């Protein structure tokens with residue numbers, strides 16, 4: 001039996017999906033033990049209400065600041081750990097998580113395992129991770145009583161069922177002298193306020209599109225479907241779309257209802273970012289393209305013939 005402390009994540013007033021996935025992973029790992037969920041910063045009361053989910057025993061709110069802050073999170077998680085003495089601490093393997101999780105582990109003097117895709121607690125913690133761009137799966141047996149782990153987004157189903165956890169404001173005194181940075185504002189980079197991780201339908205374009213001016217064709221398909229345009233990395237490397245449209249290992253992890261891959265081969269680094277889509281449709285001239293191995297629907301054909309036909313049908 002192990003108690004688990006999971007740390008929720010939010011940005012600009014909204015909980016991130018990984019918070020709901022952390023509840024699932026945390027409840028699994030805790031088994032008969034307690035799952036504590038920490039909410040640090042932002043509208044903690046509203047977040048606590050939203051995160052009153054099945055499997056959570058206690059929510060601990062820390063009303064410090066509006067947004068993520070490295071020093072506040074490290075101090076708050078360390079203080080919660082001292083107070084609650086959980087066996088394991090779970091955080092998201094996200095930009096924020098990777099920012100503060102190592103500092104948490106260091107300050108608590110416990111090991112950190114990052115990017116977990118599976119967790120087992122059988123008299124000790126066993127973590128499954130992928131290595132070498134998802135080509136190899138490794139099993140890490142943690143040789144310590146306590147550990148911190150970051151979990152990969154979209155590997156656990158989000159918990160949706162309501163629960164009745166206790167909600168407690170954590171009595172926490174921030175050491176201001178150790179807060180060395182503050183978020184003063186946000187500026188969107190590139191693609192405006194499009195967040196491909198929120199889209200239900202993504203039309204994703206790859207190198208098969210050949211020229212920048214041909215992107216309009218794929219954009220028209222996205223418009224006909226009310227979908228959002230995303231891409232593989234070469235499109236971003238060419239400067240044809242902003243970085244925040246890139247799906248994959250060095251881009252974003254997406255889990256839309258429909259993912260339509262147009263002229264994308266299905267390299268492991270791309271698949272790492274979209275394999276969690278509910279339905280995958282692939283359009284590719286090469287019947288042996290690896291994308292067809294994971295596609296639910298495949299169209300072997302030239303995108304310059306297939307896409308105009310699809311637009312006409314959808315319109």
Ligand code: FAD
Nearest residue numbers: 206207208232233248249250251263264265269270285303
């Ligand atoms: P290609 O592999 O060149 O595939 C183009 C496809 O289009 C081919 O299958 C071809 O048959 C098809 N095609 C050509 N013409 C047509 C046509 N007329 N009609 C229909 N189909 C056609 N990649 C990512 O996408 N995201 C990442 O985050 C990412 N991170 C990486 C990180 C590292 C460390 C490394 C080393 C690589 C990374 N990559 C990433 C790159 C990745 O390895 C691939 O090079 C990339 O995904 C290939 O993109 P693509 O499928 O668009 O291009």
